[in-house]
Amino acid sequence: MSGGKTTTTDLKNADASITYDAIIVGCGVIGPCVATGLARKGKKVLIVEREWSMPDRIVGELMQPGGVRALRSLGMVQSINDIEAIPVTGYTVFYNGEKVAIPYPYKADIAPVEKIPKLVRDGNDKVTEDKTIHVSDFEEDERERGVGFVHGKFLQNLRKIVAKEPNVTRLQGNVVEILKNGHNEVVGAKVDIDGRGKVEFKAHITFVCDGIFSKFRKELSTDHVPTVGSSFVGMSLFHAKMPSPNHGHVILGTEHMPILVYQISPEETRILCAYNSPKLPSDVKAWMTKKVQPYIPESLRPSFDEALTQGKFRSMPNSYLPGRQNNVLGMCVIGDALNMRHPLTGGGMTVGLNDVVLLMKKIGDLDFSDREVVLDELLDYHYERKSYDSVINVLSIALYSLFAADSKDLKVLQKGCFKYFKRGGDCVKLPVSFLSGVMPRPFLLTRVFFAVAFYAVYVNFQEKGMAGFPVALIEAFSILFTAARVFTPYLYTEMIG
Numbered sequence: 001m002s003g004g005k006t007t008t009t010d011l012k013n014a015d016a017s018i019t020y021d022a023i024i025v026g027c028g029v030i031g032p033c034v035a036t037g038l039a040r041k042g043k044k045v046l047i048v049e050r051e052w053s054m055p056d057r058i059v060g061e062l063m064q065p066g067g068v069r070a071l072r073s074l075g076m077v078q079s080i081n082d083i084e085a086i087p088v089t090g091y092t093v094f095y096n097g098e099k100v101a102i103p104y105p106y107k108a109d110i111a112p113v114e115k116i117p118k119l120v121r122d123g124n125d126k127v128t129e130d131k132t133i134h135v136s137d138f139e140e141d142e143r144e145r146g147v148g149f150v151h152g153k154f155l156q157n158l159r160k161i162v163a164k165e166p167n168v169t170r171l172q173g174n175v176v177e178i179l180k181n182g183h184n185e186v187v188g189a190k191v192d193i194d195g196r197g198k199v200e201f202k203a204h205i206t207f208v209c210d211g212i213f214s215k216f217r218k219e220l221s222t223d224h225v226p227t228v229g230s231s232f233v234g235m236s237l238f239h240a241k242m243p244s245p246n247h248g249h250v251i252l253g254t255e256h257m258p259i260l261v262y263q264i265s266p267e268e269t270r271i272l273c274a275y276n277s278p279k280l281p282s283d284v285k286a287w288m289t290k291k292v293q294p295y296i297p298e299s300l301r302p303s304f305d306e307a308l309t310q311g312k313f314r315s316m317p318n319s320y321l322p323g324r325q326n327n328v329l330g331m332c333v334i335g336d337a338l339n340m341r342h343p344l345t346g347g348g349m350t351v352g353l354n355d356v357v358l359l360m361k362k363i364g365d366l367d368f369s370d371r372e373v374v375l376d377e378l379l380d381y382h383y384e385r386k387s388y389d390s391v392i393n394v395l396s397i398a399l400y401s402l403f404a405a406d407s408k409d410l411k412v413l414q415k416g417c418f419k420y421f422k423r424g425g426d427c428v429k430l431p432v433s434f435l436s437g438v439m440p441r442p443f444l445l446t447r448v449f450f451a452v453a454f455y456a457v458y459v460n461f462q463e464k465g466m467a468g469f470p471v472a473l474i475e476a477f478s479i480l481f482t483a484a485r486v487f488t489p490y491l492y493t494e495m496i497g
Contacts, residue, residue, distance in 0.1 A: 048173055
């Protein structure tokens with residue numbers, strides 16, 4: 001994907017004398033998608049980013065099929081082309097040395113991809129052929145596909161797409177303030193621009209897309225802040241021999257925290273190791289050597305051992321933030337600035353991109369100068385997004401609790417979950433549909449989650465035998481209570497809170 005050269009000066013010349021239809025704060029994954037969609041709908045858009053050069057991050061590197069489908073709906077799926085992205089066809093789950101393969105769903109089992117008018121055109125909802133992405137895989141295969149990639153390369157492709165839109169003005173600068181009038185209504189943003197100082201830009205609607213560490217999510221409410229309960233420690237593995245090529249890998253066990261492994265380029269594989277605290281161990285290398293290295297599959301050990309020797313560790317906090325209504329006139333908070341979930345299931349981009357799809361359907365054709373009408377639609381948007389965001393968000397928290405298994409009951413549930421997957425059929429088909437972001441049915445998720453819990457109780461009865469029946473009976477109540485405790489409060493928060 002090629003794009004014309006842009007100088008730093010070109011990115012500092014935005015006109016502050018006009019009122020834009022929309023200002024987009026942040027050009028991560030969600031910002032350029034909002035900007036592109038609105039521009040194709042005929043809106044005049046200003047998008048502001050502090051730094052337009054390629055970032056180096058370990059987040060947003062595996063996109064589930066639900067995210068790929070959303071990119072198709074937005075006419076932006078070719079952003080995964082020409083970056084040496086790796087197709088993902090499903091997951092392999094390891095448990096104490098055993099493993100089970102979980103392929104992604106059949107296309108025939110889910111609804112067709114929706115094409116948003118004015119956004120999808122000239123085949124931009126189809127991938128093109130490149131070295132690693134093949135049309136036959138993504139367009140003609142019977143199953144859905146996800147994709148792994150280097151985050152920064154994907155992001156630069158999104159930015160190239162938005163740069164080609166004639167209705168978009170790009171600006172390099174640091175947003176220092178969300179501007180409000182005397183009625184506490186948002187009217188734009190103040191941007192600190194190198195060489196120009198602090199400049200005020202006005203817009204009918206300001207979209208806050210400033211990501212995980214958002215400065216401006218509190219404009220919705222001062223208590224709209226994430227909680228952080230755990231961390232991931234990451235490394236890059238080079239020339240790793242994957243146990244199951246083109247699969248994401250979840251490595252579980254009774255003696256260690258979850259380990260995720262997925263390929264992001266032909267040479268590079270990401271490994272993320274869960275640590276059950278926001279504060280990392282004082283000696284990360286020693287912890288990795290003792291608590292992670294012994295449980296790495298044999299084919300990965302040479303590349304893992306080499307990376308461990310080099311000691312180039314990266315970390316990321318695992319945050320949770322329920323979404324809330326966009327009830328401030330003239331503003332819309334979206335993406336991780338609005339709503340976050342545990343990254344274990346790789347659902348962040350899927351939620352964010354589906355939010356953009358819904359947003360375009362709700363307000364894309366409205367006149368943004370009629371701000372009250374836009375606000376009414378944004379209030380409805382909050383409830384309409386719950387069907388898919390609640391599934392992905394609750395699943396991420398519930399699975400992390402089961403997979404981290406820091407109590408006796410959770411260890412029983414962890415084992416029961418793995419044995420449930422090994423049954424195959426619907427015991428794999430339904431869970432992977434939720435995981436891949438293509439089954440927006442929260443009450444069906446509830447049924448499946450508790451089916452897993454009851455199956456774990458059954459497995460526990462089997463293992464205890466007749467002699468242990470009284471103990472297993474008592475434990476059954478405790479196991480089911482634990483399952484309800486790790487699932488129900490989050491479902492309530494997502495659906496009702």
